[in-house]
Amino acid sequence: MSKKHNELVQKQFTKTREAFSVYVVRDTPEVLEEKIRFMRPERGERTLDVACGPGTLALAVAPQVRFACGGDLTFAMLRQALEFQRERGIANAAFACCDADHLPYPDGTFDLVTCQCAFHHMQKPMTALIEMARVMKPEGRAVIIDALAPESDAKFELHNRIERLRDPSHAESLRLTTFLRMFDESGLEIAREALRRRERSFNRWMLRAGVNPGDRRYRETRELMEQSVKGDAAGFSPRVEGDDITIAHTEGMFLLHRKPSSAP
Numbered sequence: 001m002s003k004k005h006n007e008l009v010q011k012q013f014t015k016t017r018e019a020f021s022v023y024v025v026r027d028t029p030e031v032l033e034e035k036i037r038f039m040r041p042e043r044g045e046r047t048l049d050v051a052c053g054p055g056t057l058a059l060a061v062a063p064q065v066r067f068a069c070g071g072d073l074t075f076a077m078l079r080q081a082l083e084f085q086r087e088r089g090i091a092n093a094a095f096a097c098c099d100a101d102h103l104p105y106p107d108g109t110f111d112l113v114t115c116q117c118a119f120h121h122m123q124k125p126m127t128a129l130i131e132m133a134r135v136m137k138p139e140g141r142a143v144i145i146d147a148l149a150p151e152s153d154a155k156f157e158l159h160n161r162i163e164r165l166r167d168p169s170h171a172e173s174l175r176l177t178t179f180l181r182m183f184d185e186s187g188l189e190i191a192r193e194a195l196r197r198r199e200r201s202f203n204r205w206m207l208r209a210g211v212n213p214g215d216r217r218y219r220e221t222r223e224l225m226e227q228s229v230k231g232d233a234a235g236f237s238p239r240v241e242g243d244d245i246t247i248a249h250t251e252g253m254f255l256l257h258r259k260p261s262s263a264p
Helices: 003-015 017-023 029-039 056-064 075-088 125-135 153-166 176-185 202-208 216-227
Strands: 046-050 067-072 093-097 110-116 136-149 188-201 239-241 244-258
Touching: 003 017, 003 075, 017 075, 017 202, 029 056, 029 110, 029 136, 029 188, 029 244, 046 056, 046 125, 056 067, 056 075, 056 093, 056 110, 067 075, 075 093, 110 125, 125 136, 125 176, 136 153, 136 176, 136 188, 153 216, 176 188, 176 244, 188 202, 202 216, 202 244, 216 244
Parallel strands: 046 067, 046 110, 067 093, 110 136
Antiparallel strands: 136 244, 188 244, 239 244
């Protein structure tokens, strides 16, 4: 990512550390457990969660593996991850500051490399995917979890416009077809996949981005979201419910391994 965009990401997630990590968390315990089951971590494995944020996924995986690492660009998120680690008494985990474009690990270090809901913040997601594959063992696996943008060009543009208005560090939500092309071009293939519809409160979604109902960005984002109700013009399936709006993201979960011809 460019230095300017890195600084934008760091500024956004420093500001929203508490909301994002503590009182407006993205996943319920049940959803987090579902994601762990999908990954199928194994005893004796070394894992890495790229763009780990407050360490939620890495710390959930740690009790089931030999050692879990997490890397993130934002120091405030890493401090939160270390705080959660101390609170939970998890000894077999470590966190480091790093850019997904340049992971500070040798080739073939990890059995399982994950990245959850971060590709839409990356200006060069293909570079990050190649880095994930590089640090993955030849027989290892990668897991990508992220929201999917609509395939329709018009819906895609409005969907990402709303996302960027809500959160300036948002780069671009990717289409399913884009992910499939990236996997193929990076020498990876899907071993298992799942699509999930994640409904959430618009107001809580905005709070997690550090935006309160009285803020200009809240009003502008809500106005666009309400305008998109007719014909579901942005792919959020919005339903206005009193002072709130129920919206939905389609989330893709992909378990990947190397194509046979791509193994060293």
